[in-house]
Amino acid sequence: GAGVSQTPSNKVTEKGKYVELRCDPISGHTALYWYRQSLGQGPEFLIYFQGTGAADDSGLPNDRFFAVRPEGSVSTLKIQRTERGDSAVYLCASSLGPSSGELFFGEGSRLTVL
């Protein structure tokens, strides 16, 4: 596709449920990032993939959060046992490679945990 695609755009779930958020990066972009943005805050780094492997997962807040990118393209962010504090916009971004500074963001997935 022309840009980074994220699905779903909105997700409402109940506390304790499992959620998956999907990101389809720009074709040819090898680097993929997940960020989380709460209201009035800047994007908070979660995890970075170069190819299939997670090169840096230091931003994942706890072991309820996990992300995969099995074929080096589409990535899925998985959140187990969701909590109300997980409510935020989850942004995915891709770039040409590790030396490229320009991140192209998707429109985000807004997660609301009731």
Next chain:
Amino acid sequence: QKEVEQNSGPLSVPEGAIASLNCTYSDRGSQSFFWYRQYSGKSPELIMFIYSNGDKEDGRFTAQLNKASQYVSLLIRDSQPSDSATYLCAVNPNSGGYQKVTFGTGTKLQVIP
């Protein structure tokens, strides 16, 4: 201390004026600096990047970098109401050989017609 600090604003300027947005960062070894614009309800988009000390101009936008002072700024000349948005400063500490871009909280700019 936050890695990237910005005044959250709002910064209000009249149409046609110069808007000055500022950012400081904590990691003295940082190499790459970016300004992203984020309209309300939308995702961030890159508008400027700067790697070397001094000024970099692109149209109405000028990015300024002073590594000794750990300070980066964005000037918007002839501000337009369409410039009203949140401006995010982002820094790459350049550790590990890849671009772990860290964002500030953003400064909300309001351009008054």
